[in-house]
Amino acid sequence: MLPRFGGLGGWTLGEVALLYxxxxxxxxxxxxxxxxxxxxxxxxxxxxxxxxxxxxxxxPLPVQVLGSDFALRRFPRALLAAGILAYGMAHSGVAWTAGDMALLAGSLVGLIAFFGGLFVVGGTLTFWTVESVEAMNVLTYGGRSLISYPMDIYGEWLRRAFTYLLPAAFLSYFPVMHLLGRPLPDGLPGWAAYLAPVAGPLVLGAAALLWRVGVRHYQGTGS
Structure with missing residues (x-):
């Protein structure tokens, strides 16, 4: 689609590939x-x-849960994503430095911690609901799809919600904007692009606290 239309909201194919x-x-x-x-x-x-x-x-209970669904079938998806990222790095016009690579690595760590925290929250809620809460998919799979594209193509209310209510924009969009030499939206300072390693673990830490509360109140289904 991008080569046919010449870009997406002012972003080239290489730039979108880097973000995606x-x-x-x-x-x-x-x-x-x-x-x-x-x-x-x-x-x-x-x-x-x-x-x-x-x-x-x-x-330890978290270790058991982490190891309960370690599926090797996900490795091809990781290789595909890494290939897209490599294409974006080669065609985004960024003159990569050690600092740029550190920013990219920090963003990756933040993404893992952030979405991992949302998974923990969704799983913890099943202690009370038994069935999974489908609304969490809006934040996990929906959030993943949303931040895979430039957030300036969305409406202002959606962009602000995933920036200030749920700090998803800090994880990939802001770091990539900084790497491309573009100013951050809403007059945010440049150092906000480096907050991914902070924002992600904060969400994961809050989720871990909720997990402890859920486990403490877990009573089983009686089945």
């Missing part, structure tokens, strides 16, 4: 690590009662 590849790679790596916390997976364990057996084992 970064967001996709971060999400796929997160899915590889945090797949056990995905709401449908954890919901099935809660519903069947198998989650209760995890509480009886001596291994």
């Amino acid at each position: 590849g970064l967001a996709e790679l971060g999400f796929v790596l997160m899915d590889l690590l945090f797949g056990g916390f995905d709401a449908p997976n954890l919901s099935a364990q809660v519903r069947s009662g198998s989650f209760s057996t995890l509480l009886l084992r001596p291994a």
Whole structure:
């Protein structure tokens, strides 16, 4: 589509590939690590009662959940995302420096922590709802799709919601804007592009606190 229309909101194919590849790679790596916390997976364990057996084992509970759905089928998706990112890096016009690579790596870490935190929240809610909460997919899979493209193509209310209410824009959009030498929206300072390694772990930390509360109040389904 991009070669046919000549770009997307002023972004070239290489620039969009850089943004898309970064967001996709971060999400796929997160899915590889945090797949056990995905709401449908954890919901099935809660519903069947198998989650209760995890509480009886001596291994740390989060480690057991993390290892419960480590699917190798996700590796091809990671390779595809890495290929798209590599194409974007080669065709975005960025003269890569060590600082730029560090910014890209920090953004990747932030993406993994951020979406991992949302997976943990979605999984924790099943302790009370038993069934997975479909509304969480708007934030996880929907959020992943949203930040895969330039956020200036969306309406102002949507862009602001995923910037100031849910700090998704800090994870990939702002770092890529900075790498391309473009000013950040709303007059934000340039250093805001470096907040991905802070914003992501903050969301994951808050999710971990909710997880502890959920586990403490878990009573099982009686099945």
